[in-house]
Amino acid sequence: MVEKIWNINQTEHFDVAVIGGGLLGCFVARHLSRFRLNVAVIEKNTDVCAEISRANTSIIYSGYDHKPGSLKARMCVAANRGFGRLADELSVPFKRRGSLMAAAGPRGEAVLRGKLEQGIENGVTDLSIISGSEARAREPGLDPGVTLALWSPSTGTVNPWELGLAAIENAMDNGAKLFLNTELTGVSVADNGYKLSCGAAEFTARGVINCAGLYTDKINEMISAPYFKISPTRGDYIVLDTYARDVINHIIFLEPEERGKGATLVPTVDGNVMLGPSEEDPGDEPFFGTTASGLRFVIDSSKKAVPALPLEHTIRSFAAVRPNIFWTEKDAAGNLRLSPESINDFMIGSPEGHPLFINVPGVKTPGLTCADEIGKYVAEMLSDRLGSVPLNTEYDSRRQAPARFSRMSPKERLSLGSGQRIVCRCIGVTEDEIRNAVRRTPGAVTVDGVKRRAGACMGRCQGGFCTQRIIEILAEELGENVSDIRKEGRESYLIQGGRP
Numbered sequence: 229m230v231e232k233i234w235n236i237n238q239t240e241h242f243d244v245a246v247i248g249g250g251l252l253g254c255f256v257a258r259h260l261s262r263f264r265l266n267v268a269v270i271e272k273n274t275d276v277c278a279e280i281s282r283a284n285t286s287i288i289y290s291g292y293d294h295k296p297g298s299l300k301a302r303m304c305v306a307a308n309r310g311f312g313r314l315a316d317e318l319s320v321p322f323k324r325r326g327s328l329m330a331a332a333g334p335r336g337e338a339v340l341r342g343k344l345e346q347g348i349e350n351g352v353t354d355l356s357i358i359s360g361s362e363a364r365a366r367e368p369g370l371d372p373g374v375t376l377a378l379w380s381p382s383t384g385t386v387n388p389w390e391l392g393l394a395a396i397e398n399a400m401d402n403g404a405k406l407f408l409n410t411e412l413t414g415v416s417v418a419d420n421g422y423k424l425s426c427g428a429a430e431f432t433a434r435g436v437i438n439c440a441g442l443y444t445d446k447i448n449e450m451i452s453a454p455y456f457k458i459s460p461t462r463g464d465y466i467v468l469d470t471y472a473r474d475v476i477n478h479i480i481f482l483e484p485e486e487r488g489k490g491a492t493l494v495p496t497v498d499g500n501v502m503l504g505p506s507e508e509d510p511g512d513e514p515f516f517g518t519t520a521s522g523l524r525f526v527i528d529s530s531k532k533a534v535p536a537l538p539l540e541h542t543i544r545s546f547a548a549v550r551p552n553i554f555w556t557e558k559d560a561a562g563n564l565r566l567s568p569e570s571i572n573d574f575m576i577g578s579p580e581g582h583p584l585f586i587n588v589p590g591v592k593t594p595g596l597t598c599a600d601e602i603g604k605y606v607a608e609m610l611s612d613r614l615g616s617v618p619l620n621t622e623y624d625s626r627r628q629a630p631a632r633f634s635r636m637s638p639k640e641r642l643s644l645g646s647g648q649r650i651v652c653r654c655i656g657v658t659e660d661e662i663r664n665a666v667r668r669t670p671g672a673v674t675v676d677g678v679k680r681r682a683g684a685c686m687g688r689c690q691g692g693f694c695t696q697r698i699i700e701i702l703a704e705e706l707g708e709n710v711s712d713i714r715k716e717g718r719e720s721y722l723i724q725g726g727r728p
């Protein structure tokens with residue numbers, strides 16, 4: 229079990245402060261812990277992986293989608309090849325479902341052929357183009373109008389937050405410290421590196437890794453002139469219940485005949501079917517809120533790919549936010565403006581004069597696939613710049629997952645003996661699992677924190693029956709009143725009269 233650490237010690241000096249506990253911050257911390265370095269991860273939310281890393285398409289891409297020679301292409305191909313080993317080390321479920329990128333006309337077919345060539349150039353060795361009828365033999369629900377498909381057997385899927393949680397647990401087991409509810413509000417240069425302010429608390433660190441996702445530009449501007457900006461777009465998703473699990477066997481992309489976004493359908497590791505995302509301007513909507521137009525797009529585009537989708541099994545919709553990244557340029561009048569195109573590669577680097585302050589900004593797809601590769605790249609970049617950092621000889625890359633009743637065989641369940649109380653009946657999550665989730669790592673202090681660790685509330689009732697019992701267990705474990713327990717964010721109290 230890992231130690232719970234909640235408050236920054238004002239006098240503490242760290243070798244490295246990682247800002248942000250999303251997938252990237254968790255994996256950067258994991259790889260920094262391979263070195264003898266005192267590492268702090270600073271996260272403003274009550275839990276890790278509660279922003280971009282919570283809401284994405286959960287695909288482990290094979291690497292045909294990215295420009296040859298780019299960091300994205302190189303990392304994606306390497307990450308996909310090594311993903312089985314990574315999932316095994318971190319004890320997270322990973323399924324190589326294989327993907328079919330389908331087309332139903334000349335424009336889509338040309339895109340597919342281009343992706344095949346690009347994939348081969350990138351070193352993806354198992355791609356092939358198959359006919360529409362061959363594609364339907366593999367995926368019988370595919371639209372009869374599909375004429376051609378790009379088959380990529382090594383494409384897979386994971387649960388993104390399970391992966392991120394596993395990485396931070398592994399980093400903490402190897403010595404990294406996690407500070408939740410801790411928002412970085414200021415950075416300045418200090419004698420021994422950087423002084424970091426988190427509200428009233430201040431501490432120092434020799435190096436800083438900026439993994440603040442949607443806010444990486446703001447963090448960079450605490451120490452440097454702006455050289456990039458994040459301009460977000462949003463996307464909606466729909467999740468179908470496990471009743472619909474047999475409707476597709478593979479990850480499906482439908483390349484549209486008209487320019488624009490196509491459909492994506494994913495059979496998840498948990499047995500659901502996920503549809504989406506759409507792509508829209510964020511407008512005035514709050515981040516991570518769905519819109520009627522976005523959901524309509526997801527329904528219409530998904531039905532173009534698989535017409536008989538059983539949408540009556542819809543159990544949830546959610547929204548994602550994309551951190552599109554632009555260079556900033558000055559116009560003739562000296563005003564800052566964004567580059568005409570967003571940057572389509574990972575652009576890991578430092579602001580001028582700050583080699584030990586490394587920005588990992590605006591990482592979109594395939595950031596989930598490449599999180600471990602990026603973590604390794606950044607940790608090695610920093611250790612090189614720090615110079616002769618000794619290795620952590622006690623580093624252990626393996627992390628043991630907590631037992632999941634729902635994933636046990638009948639024999640394993642019987643071996644637990646009688647007295648297992650099921651709290652979440654849709655998934656089959658026991659009271660012991662929920663208590664262990666709260667005790668195991670910091671962050672399981674809300675209903676969604678429990679959901680991310682134990683899988684409760686993920687079934688067809690979406691917590692309708694079990695939320696009340698989870699609130700009671702959380703209150704008991706944390707020594708709080710039930711009215712103090714929240715769903716996720718700062719003000720999301722679930723019981724009327726909850727703490728203002």
Ligand SMILES: Cc1cc2nc3c(=O)[nH]c(=O)nc-3n(C[C@H](O)[C@H](O)[C@H](O)COP(=O)(O)OP(=O)(O)OC[C@H]3O[C@@H](n4cnc5c(N)ncnc54)[C@H](O)[C@@H]3O)c2cc1C
Nearest residue numbers: 248250252272280281284285286287412441594595596597
């Ligand atoms: C719609 C969508 C679909 C995607 N689908 C896929 C996919 O299928 N496959 C794939 O490989 N990749 C996918 N990705 C990419 C992947 O999800 C991201 O690359 C990855 O989640 C980014 O993680 P992150 O750590 O950079 O950001 P985040 O998860 O947002 O983490 C940043 C963290 O920084 C914290 N933070 C911010 N400011 C501060 C501060 N001042 N102080 C302290 N903490 C702070 C935030 O609270 C947050 O927790 C997708 C991305 C999107 C948007």
